[in-house]
Amino acid sequence: MVTLEQIRGHCRIDDDSEDALxxxxxxxxxxxxxxxxxxxxxxxxxEIPATDPDGLHYTAAAVQALLLLIGGWYQNRESASAQNEIPAAFWHLVQPYRLYGV
Structure with a gap:
């Protein structure tokens, strides 16, 4: 899973003053x-429970997708445009892991 330290590094934050956010x-x-x-x-x-056949361990792609999403939200806190909502790279990184409806 992504840690606060990774997030601070990705967002180029040098202290813990923004940790709650x-x-x-x-x-x-x-x-x-x-x-x-x-x-x-x-x-x-x-351990992934036997009752969760679709569960996955976090992958490098999933961690990167999380960092991109968090970084985008941090940089664009008051987004007023759909183009700033979810980075396209997020979708490219999570696409292989998506489950589709029955």
């Missing part, structure tokens, strides 16, 4: 990843 963005990004892929995501040390 970044944590809010991190939680929203995790929820967005889950919603957009239809999967539950697990840390590399977590």
């Amino acid at each position: 970044l944590e809010q963005y991190r939680q929203a990004a995790l929820e967005t990843l889950k919603t957009q892929t239809g999967r539950n995501w697990y840390g590399e040390d977590a």
